[in-house]
Amino acid sequence: MNENEKILGDERRQLIVDTLQTSDKPITGRILGEMTNVSRQVIVGDITLLKAKNEPIVATSQGYIYMHVQAAPRRIEKTIVCKHTPDQTMEELNIFVDNGVTVKDVKIEHPVYGDLSASIMVSNRNEVKEFIKRIKEADAIYLSKLTEGGIHLHTVLADDEENIRKAEEALRKADILVE
Structure with a gap:
């Protein structure tokens, strides 16, 4: 794939989920957009669609995080x-x-x-x-x-x-x- 080629729809959303699941820190919409060659606004829409599919993604002031159910002990x-x-x-x-x-x-x-x-x-x-x-x-x-x-x-x-x-x-x- 060309480095400037946009990653489309379902493939892009799966890449977002995979990236967030493996990250130990929040990732901004701008960075996710750069990774997939789309705008931050497209990423915001993708995150909304993923949340509607019950992906446990949370928007924080530092960026998006994936809330792993087993990740943290009971606090x-x-x-x-x-x-x-x-x-x-x-x-x-x-x-x-x-x-x-x-x-x-x-x-x-x-x-x-x-x-x-x-x-x-x-x-x-x-x-x-x-x-x-x-x-x-x-x-x-x-x-x-x-x-x-x-x-x-x-x-x-x-x-x-x-x-x-x-x-x-x-x-x-x-x-x-x-x-």
Whole structure:
């Protein structure tokens, strides 16, 4: 095949699945597009079709990941309510990851749309830094800005409850935790 030749339909989607299944890190739509000689927008459509076929693909702020059912041991999951200014977002996320807690998502209750959520999937300071960078580069607003007073929820994951407890204590000291 010519290196500039587009990979079509089903073959392209299978290549996307195979690539994501074997990757140990997220892969952006741009990179998948370059691999298959199509635009990022085509990849976004392919991902939507794959999700409709129950492929466990998740879009994160770092790119797409394939959620292997057997990949991780059972982790503790908890929802934590927070409130802070947009300028405190990095501080909040760093408190979580510094205590061994992964921030899976953010959820808000919007006055018109109801419950809204977005995947974050940050587990370390570098991922937090990249997440904040992407928000700034896109000139996007944080979901918490769409709520009354900035109240939002995070689904978090940790290997044990002690990590979550330590994160909550640090959030409490930073006046970010809502109890």
